[in-house]
Amino acid sequence: MLWKYALRRIIVALPVLLGVTVITYGLIYLTAGDLVPGLQLNPNLRPEDIARIKANLGLDQPFLVQYLNWLGVPWLLHQVGLWPGAVRTGLLQGDFGRSLLDGSPVMSHILERLPYTLELTSLAILVGVIVAIPMGVVGALRRGSPADHFLTSLSVVGVSIPNFWLALLLVLIFSVGAFQLGLPHLPSGGAASSVNGGDVLDRLAHLVLPTTVLAFGYLAVWSRYTRSSMLESLSQDYVRTARAKGMSERRVVYVHTLRNAVIPLVTLIGLELPTLVAGGAVVEIVFSWPGLGRLALERAVGHDYTTVMGLTLFTAVLVIAGNLLADVLYAVLDPRIRYT
């Protein structure tokens, strides 16, 4: 049942993905012009050289042909004997092309950076959820109490403070300040120390500050959401039924209320998955974290269009995967959702 539902959702997502490729390719085609920056400025290249380079790259073809080449449609046709001659692989074969800056496959860049981003974002999500849910529950159960007011203020602060500012503040306190005072201090950037580093403890130490910054923003939103969702659940008739059965208030809250309250939260978190990659970019840059966000910035600045394109597509896939994951989780948690 569930896998069928997931499969159906994936099939429905395919046209969306295709649309994303058209738009991505179209945008780059329109904005990047020649696609090969500075070619005309090179005095050693004759016009016919430039023409040859472009022909090699397939840039002399009309847009549609270029797009289909990039997708790898000819390669597919070639496999079934409908296309003569050898052709290059494309997107459909998982080939994102090569970087315009260094000529290495875009995919290898992405795969090299991906683990760092995943490490950081999944830890931040985990911390966010683990802290946000109890925060929201406490806020809902003690509505109007000093604890609730404190948590509310904390959330407002969390939403209002820009990531980069909080990052700099934390670096100032826990790296620079602590160092100057001769206290144990946390590293201010990178994923591991280059000297005598790289063991688990060292890597964890590097994760502390960026994770904190990332988690803080999400925690603020999610805890508010949990709070209002809890309040909503607590006012439901089935909670009164639960109380009438004579169970502890603890059981009322954790067995009969929380499960219902977190269902909508799951969707929210699923939708946040991709923005954590993008939103993580600022944090990655401040902390010199070698993840996808920083890669995107470096390559955008360096006019590495193919890599930027690859990253855009990759993010789009993440968006769709996040949605799908949220829907499937939702269906698992809420029996009222039918897998159709």
Added chain:
Amino acid sequence: MSEHLLQVENLRTEFPTRDGVVGAVDGVSFYLDPGETLGIVGESGSGKSITVLSIMGLVQRPGRIAGGRVLYKGNDLVQFSQEQLQEVRGKDLAMIFQDPMTSLNPVYRSGWQVGEPLRLHRGLDRPRSLREAVSMFRKVGMPEPEQRVQSYPHELSGGMRQRAMIAMGLTTGPSVLIADEPTTALDVTIQAQILELLKKVNAEYNTATILITHNLGVVAGMCERVMVMYAGRVVEEGPTEDVFANPSHPYTWSLLRSLPRLDRDAKEPLRALPGLPPDLTDLPSGCHFHPRCPFRIDRCVDEYPPLAAVLPAQRAACWVTQAGVDLNRAGAIVG
């Protein structure tokens, strides 16, 4: 004084609001004997639900019980701690609610929910509580009980859900079952089935039942005694037959008069009660009912009447009937 199964004495439950304190239950006293069925009727907002929720200790903040006693087998539940109340709720006192659509938890299977009181109060494990749920489902006339325990609430019809609620209330063999408008949300044929079931349960298990309803016909068919509430107070109480034959409070009288009856002349118009239910933050002086009362005398505007015997088995809070006036006769004149 003989000991009743449940005896409520001068119960008061308040809600602080912006417009002042609302006395939702304002000095309510009544009793319930083993195996009997007591009906509570009254307009919307008259405090029926809050009365029974107070008995169960289920009034939610900011509401609070401001006074009185709820004696269950001689113990005052008002003085019980939450832990002590948890022992009694769902085991000795069970409650079913108006809307079976929303009263079951949507994310758990019905059998799991029906068996829960047994796991809580009798220490049964899951498989045994599930077997009990199946047999309970059978007793309340649930079709295909083995399959239905595996169903989620949204997979059950309204009638089936209310059967599940009743099964859930009865698993532990409570001595009191409180049903707060158990059929209001159901369609007419299902209503009749559920009421029939409650009657059967009452007879078979000797469970004393408090039945809250707007439907006087239901009271006539189900309840040995009836209690009428108005603005948080009991205005009349007595054996159903007597109250219906000789209503001794003008409010009861007008409720009965607004009821369509087969034995009455079809041309005689039905009369709805004139006026609006009172605002609990701004109650009328004297008898709260006096602005709407066709029998009003001067004393009603100044003084609230006590609930006192009017007929041998019947008590009412009304100066007029306490002075010996028969409302049925006087009503013919008042019109």
